[in-house]
Amino acid sequence: MHVEPVLTANQQLVFKALGDAEAPLSAYTILERLQGKGIKAPLQVYRALEKLIDFGLVHRLESLNAFVVCDHHGDHTQHPVAFAICDSCGLVAEFVDSSVQEGLSRWTTGHAFRPKRVTVELRGLCETCDGASK
Amino acid sequence: MHVEPVLTANQQLVFKALGDAEAPLSAYTILERLQGKGIKAPLQVYRALEKLIDFGLVHRLESLNAFVVCDHHGDHTQHPVAFAICDSCGLVAEFVDSSVQEGLSRWTTGHAFRPKRVTVELRGLCETCDGASK
């Protein structure tokens, strides 16, 4: 089973800010949006993000230096997730693909590499934006 | 066929700095190492890196904000590459895995997503460092 972690005040603020946004937010954008609600300094945001990521509630997008709420259903465990990020509208699709996972785990076991963190990010254009750019 | 691009002076400096290093270098580390050899400002490094990446001679590691020379043999074309990065010794292994590629391209075609740039990075411990950490 899985126990939902209790979020502190700052963590709730940051989590909600991310949930309300429709695109990934940078730490400093989160900061801006929470000025006046109790958040005043970058570190408050970064600390909250760190915990939220630990809890599996939030993902960091490395290629964007930005953050999104995790999208997968029940369990917030450690399976690696992939992201497709639209450079035009900011839409982020989170997905899991078994053959990607197999390929990666085949390589890691074959090379005795012990992975701790996996980043798979596709940057490009979503269907809508790609269609619109014609 | 493929024509080797002619590198400008700054590009050569940056490329050599990366080649001489055994681990990924950040842009500012490159800058430090090239002070006194004609490079004085961040932008000189960033511009050279941009070109080297365009040429396919260098890769950017998103999860590290750092750069390495490309490791694959002959052709420097656009196929997506994956990296395994040891967090302990900095070793970077560059590899291509067909089932990862299939998985990603299956998803993108299925969702009409047009990828422009693909990032696949595994952070963890290489065989040596993992063994040593017991």
Place this chain on the structure above:
DNA sequence: AGTCGTGACGTTATTACATTACATAATTCA
């Protein structure tokens, strides 16, 4: 020769992202 376009270069300043350091409150639990 002159001028035009292009691409690399140089410099300064600024923006964006992230962490260190240190002091203080709150919580847990032996």
Place this chain on the structure above:
DNA sequence: TGAATTATGTAATGTAATAACGTCACGACT
């Protein structure tokens, strides 16, 4: 209760990246 841990607040600093400007070198035309 009191020691240990965990969260907090604040300021300063460190690191990564780009904006905005102008200049220089060179080849292509006319």
